[in-house]
Amino acid sequence: MLTELSIKNFAIIDEIAITFGEGLTVLTGETGAGKSIIIDAIQLLAGGRGSVEFVRHGKDKAEIEGLFSIDYHRHPIYQVGKEYGVEITDEQVVLQRTITASGKSICRVNGKLVTLAILREFGKTLIDIHSQHETQSLMDSDRHIDLLDYYDYERVSQVKTEYTKLYSQLRTLKNRYKELSENEQEMAHRLDLLQFQLNELEQAQLEPNEDEELEKERSHLANYERIYKGVHDAYEALYGERKGIEWLNVAQQSLDDNQEYDPFIKQKAEELGNHYYNIQEITMDLRNYWETLEFNPERLNEIEARLSEIGRLKKKYGATVNEMIEYMGTIEEEIEQIQNKDTHIEKLLIQIEELEQDTFLEAKELHDIRRKSAKQLIKEVHKELNGLYLEKASFAISFNPEIDNRRLSNEERKQVKLHQNGFDQVRFMISTNTGEPLKELNKVASGGELSRIMLALKKIFAKHQGVTSVIFDEVDTGVSGRVAQAIAEKIYQISNESQVLCISHLPQVAAMADTHKFISKIEDSNRTFTKVSELTLDEQINELSRMITGTKLTSTAKSHAKELLELAQTFKSKKEKITSVK
Structure with a gap:
């Protein structure tokens, strides 16, 4: 579900942060206060088309950020994240959208820059917005x-x-x-290209891992002087008069001469003896290796030339010699198929x-x-x-x-x-009427009927679509009476399966809210601002009364508002009992 929404410098919104909970959240307020602007912001967050007109006058950019909590392990958002290389951890997804005053749109998912098309792929698995005009x-x-x-x-x-x-x-x-x-001419061209490539690779006489072995040998020859000096100096430091081996021998003899008088000396004599013979062996190995060292500039030139040739081939056929050898096998197979294409076509058809x-x-x-x-x-x-x-x-x-x-x-x-x-x-x-032919959903004309059809389908599909947040933008326009009450009940039922955010002018719908947020417009320093506040019970009664009467709060309207809330609570209680029984 959408848990946090942050909007900054968007239309008449200066800066607001809204926390949403589970269930049904209803947004009400006077016309023009900014209710639909909040929905527009969410729609942009889901990948909708942006415009510089959304950027608040005098500001460089508009910023929208939404935090979504995902508590369903099989939610399609995980597959989308995997497809586009976006890591989803802690069961949370953050969508971000920035629109600059110059018209640029910057999109991020969990901090990773993405294209608008990719943002839209994430958005459609998280948010489903429905209005009568969309x-x-x-x-x-x-x-x-x-x-x-x-x-x-x-x-x-x-x-x-x-x-x-x-x-x-x-x-x-x-x-x-x-x-x-394909036609013979194209196939002939393809065959010529493949044969040229194969000949070029065969003439190179590549050996498995050849590039790696040559790189090692080149490194050895190119650093010959350092290698020679290192081995020589190490040998000279160990072997010779008054050198390392001789002094170790002196130490060994000193311990050996006195080991019968002290157990500690005996122990260390044995340990030093072992090390002495190891170092003596190392010294001989250094001498033998030093005597074999020989600088071969001709071989170095050969290696450089060979690596240059391999490098040229790598640009065309693969990043390594092994990949090029593998590509040779692929070429040979394709050449064989083209040369014997009639036989292969018959096999393919079968x-x-x-x-x-x-x-x-x-x-x-x-x-x-x-x-x-x-x-x-x-x-x-x-x-x-x-x-x-x-x-x-x-x-x-x-x-x-x-x-x-x-x-x-x-x-x-x-x-x-x-x-x-x-x-x-x-x-x-x-x-929708007896005797009328069946038509596709998008050809149903009546707005009131369309809203009810959509609600019926969303009621069923809410738990199947996997969408975390369903948003209704004034889908109840043009209905009243018992239909209004039925719509209110259906919207609440949908909120039992998915989080629902609903902009409504119907008091019946507002009375069903688990959370009622009021959108108001204020003026300060000759600028207009949108404010969002969560209503207390008394404030909710007053708002429902205003929605019933239009402007003036009367005792009758308040009484009616309280009755609506009581009826809504009774309906919710019945649904909770039915759910618990199931």
């Missing part, structure tokens, strides 16, 4: 198949994983078939045919699971719509193509187009 995820028909799969995640995920693996293999084979089936059958069977199993899930989902949606006084509405899920249970012929199967999600094209359809 298309959201549920209105995007291309995402309906993902929502349906989330609805029955346990059954779908295993089959989908297997399908994805087969589909990826199938695409690889088809791409290879396409490459081998492999593709077999893999297509297996992939189709997995896609068909996915299709069957989805059809069963769709039936259950349709029942749930109708139940939710009834609770929102859309009893005559009809909800359906269309599948294209429609595949029945009979076994398809090879020709029929080949006409079914596979894609990354199987072969299904899924669309949510709705009809």
Whole structure:
């Protein structure tokens, strides 16, 4: 959920920091106080389109920062983080967005600079904003198949994983078939290039790890004088008259002559004896190695020339000799395939045919699971719509193509187009009145009906989408009476599955709030500022009274406000009891 939101120099907001909790948070206030500006800021934080007009007049930049807590270990944000190399620790994600007065947009996720497109990928897994004037995820028909799969995640995920693996293999084979089936001229050019590369690498006569061995040998020859002097000086310091070995011998003889008189001397005589013979052996090794040292400038020149040639090849074929040798094997294999492409094309066609059958069977199993899930989902949606006084509405899920249970012929199967999600094209359809045809969600015209449909779907999908924060921006506009109460109850039910932030003008919705924040506008030094305050119970009663009457606070309005709060509390209590029983 969104736990902290910081906004600075954004529109009429100077600087505010808002803490959000679980459940339902309602934001109310006079028109123009800045309620929608806060939602605009959150939308920009989720990757929305920015504008220099958002930067407060006279300021260099607008800054927005949001802290999200993630308490679901399978939340899709972890996969997004892995994909874009953003580390997510302590179950927290921080999104940051800066818009400069010159129009530049700077985005960060957990402190890492990202593009706006990447920020949008993170944002859509964390925040779902819905207003009457904006298309959201549920209105995007291309995402309906993902929502349906989330609805029955346990059954779908295993089959989908297997399908994805087969589909990826199938695409690889088809791409290879396409490459081998290209026109003769392109294939001939490709063959010439590969043969030139292979000849160049073969003429180089590369040996495994050759570059590493040559680097070591070059280092040795280039530092010959230092090596020679070091070994020589060490030997000279140890061997010779009045040198290290001789003095060690004197010490050894002194201890040996007196060891029978003292156990300590005897012990140290033995220890020194061991060291003496080791050092004597080291001295002889130094002499032998020193005598073998020989400077060979011709060999050094050979090594330099060879490393230069290898370096030239590395620029074209690989970072190491071993990588170039591996690339040679790849070239040889591709050359063989091109020279015998007809044989390989025949083999590929057989492999593709077999893999297509297996992939189709997995896609068909996915299709069957989805059809069963769709039936259950349709029942749930109708139940939710009834609770929102859309009893005559009809909800359906269309599948294209429609595949029945009979076994398809090879020709029929080949006409079914596979894609990354199987072969299904899924669309949510709705009809709000008896006798009207089913239409796609984004073609439903009535704002009030659309709001209720969206609430019904969000009620169901809140726990399946994985979105941590659902935001409603005046979705209750244009409704009243029993529909208003039904919307208030539905929004509260959604908040049981996901954090909900809601801008509302309906007292019924505001009464349901777990937290009620009031947005006000103040003037100081000829500047306008937005202020956010959390209401106490008495302040909440006054605000509900204002929402009921419009301006003047009356005893009747206060009485009505108290009654709304009591009814809301009764509704919440019933829901808590039902939840505890479950």
